[in-house]
Amino acid sequence: MDGRNGPVYSDQILRMVKAKGLDFDLIATKPTTAILLESSNMSQKESSNKDQMESSSKNQKESSNKNQKESFNKNQKEVYRKIHTFSIKHEFLYNVLLEYPSIRHMRVWDDRIEQITKFRRAGADWIQRKMLDTFELTEVNLPPRYMDHEREKALVLAMVAAHNQQVGVESRGGPMMVSGVAPMPPDRPELKEFDIWEPYVTYIPQRRALIEMVRLVRYTGVKFSASIQSFLEGFARGGSRETNMIKTPSSLEGRDLTSWVVPDELHVTLCLGVAPEDYLAAIGGLGATVFVEIEAVGEADGNIWALKVKGVDTLVDSENQIIIAPNGMQYSTFDAFFSDCKRNGSTPIDIGTQPLGHLRLRKEGVPHITMAYDRVQGSRPVAASKITVWEPITSTKGARRIILVGTIGEKQLYGIKSQNLGHLAVVHRAEVSIAELVKKCASERSLKISGRQLGSAIKETQKEMERLSIENKAHNTETITTLVNNVCDKEFD
Known part of the structure; x- marks a missing residue:
């Protein structure tokens, strides 16, 4: 079954x-997304005006038709x-x-x-009505x-x-677009x-506003x-690999970090936004190769x-040195790394065309x-x-020096140019039902x-979400569920 x-x-x-090589006896889809309940267009007075204008000259008629379309769009x-x-x-x-009343057992898989x-x-309702003997529900994670x-x-x-x-269609008097109407x-x-x-939701489509996309630079830094x-x-x-090169800070040892968030892109921020030209030149310019040495860990x-x-x-080798190239290859000396680059181009870095950059923060701070x-x-x-x-940093294999090879780059995002949306400014729809999560939590504890x-x-959970800047979005369901459980611990125990 698909929505x-x-x-x-x-x-x-x-x-x-x-x-995917799947085989189903039957695939059920949604036959309709929206149902038109009511539609009203121009008033009788507007219709009468239209008849009068049709008797005017050709130019007046074309102008009138344009006005009629705009009037239709505004008043429908x-x-x-x-x-x-x-x-x-x-x-x-x-x-x-x-x-098929002979069906006595049902198993459902769902991920929402x-x-x-x-x-x-x-x-539970089907079993109570004697329509089923057993019902199994599997949550897909x-x-x-x-x-x-x-x-993307x-x-x-x-x-x-x-x-x-x-x-553009709507501005010319065309109809609103609502998909899946049946x-x-x-x-x-x-x-x-x-x-x-x-329950069902009724809504009235509104005229759309033009979206203007702009490119935004979030930061300039060393990207990997x-x-x-x-x-x-x-x-x-905190997971360990076979090499176990890097350990978490000692104060976090033994802590369960599996629920912690890892940034989408691990990098070194050198400055926020677009780097000024003089500063960009000082660090080598966009695309410059940078050697980044890991010194320590902290929390x-x-x-x-x-x-x-x-x-x-200063590209001077040390004992127990590891240089990790962009393709994941590891080298023990700079000469070996550069030789491999020149010999077969096994890394994305072309030493002949890309300069070496420098890791320097624009403002005071610790690069990390x-x-x-x-x-x-x-x-x-x-x-x-x-x-x-x-x-x-410590290592069970004695690696005293870990060097990563990165490049100077910009983190670019797409944004929407700020505009006055007027009647389109609406409150964002909640995608996760906090009430249902609270009820589920109470049910699991056999509480009424x-x-x-x-x-x-619900109010306490919403306060926590606001404090932590957590939006009520489907991708935050796990985090919101954790907050609900914490609130229920305080409210019900």
Whole structure:
């Protein structure tokens, strides 16, 4: 069962299933995304005015038609009902059970917490109604998969272009665009009493505003390749590799860091935003190769740790030295590294065309790589700047010097140019139901809570989310669930 709109995505879903080598007896999709409940256009007076204008000259008629289109666009009112994905799945499974009463056992897999809670209630209801003997629910926990950055940017820009194209249509008096509109799915008489389609949301489409994309530079610094990123991530949460080159600060030894957040991109920030030309020239310019030596480890407030680093300007070898190239290869001397670069180009660095840069901060501070932080406790990557006590790195294999090869670069982001959205300025829709999480927490503890207790737990959770700057988004479900459990510990125990 899939929540995608069948008429639009069915071919793509079938291609995906075939590509994965999967075999299903039946694939159920959402027959409609929205249902048109009400539509009103121009008033009778406007219609009469239109008839009068049709008798005027050709130029006046063209002008009048344009005005009529704009008037239609401004005065039309369309009210839609949004069909929820769970309602579709719920109704489909009910139909299956009614059509095939010999089915006595059902197993459901789902990865959405809010739907899992609803399926659990539905399963209990089916068993109570003697429609099933057993109902099993499996929560699917898959690690997040990230799209290639370039492909992701291309898709976002394509969506913005399509949005702006629709803005042009509406500005010329064309109709609003609401995807997946279709009639209400037919309902079996046996399902009338179950209110499967409740609750539903009604909404009125608003005129779109033009989106102007701009490029933003978040910071200028030393960036590392995917291989070096992977190398560092192996130590970020305290996990040890075979080499065990880097250990977490001694104060964090024995701590469970598996829930800590590792930054999306491990790097050294040299300055925020775009680097001034004179400073950029002093550090070697964009694309310059930089040798970064890891000196020490440190932590702050028990909720963040980082690596203290320094630049290697004098390329003199030391004993037990390890140079990690962008492709992940390790070298014991600079000569070996440079020789390999020139001989077969096994690294992305072309020494002949790319200059050597320098790791120098634009302002005072300690150059560092933020490794991991505890977001639940309110920490943020910037908190690494508060670290003042550093411990020399240790290694079970005696590596005294670890040097990473990086390049001077910019972290570029796409942003939307600030604009006055007027009537389009709305409150962001909550994607995670805190109430459902509180109820689930109470149910797991076999507690019956009052409405007052439920409201109190919701408010306390929202306060914590605001304090920690956690948005109510689906990708924060795990963090919000942790906060709810902590609040319930205080409220109910």
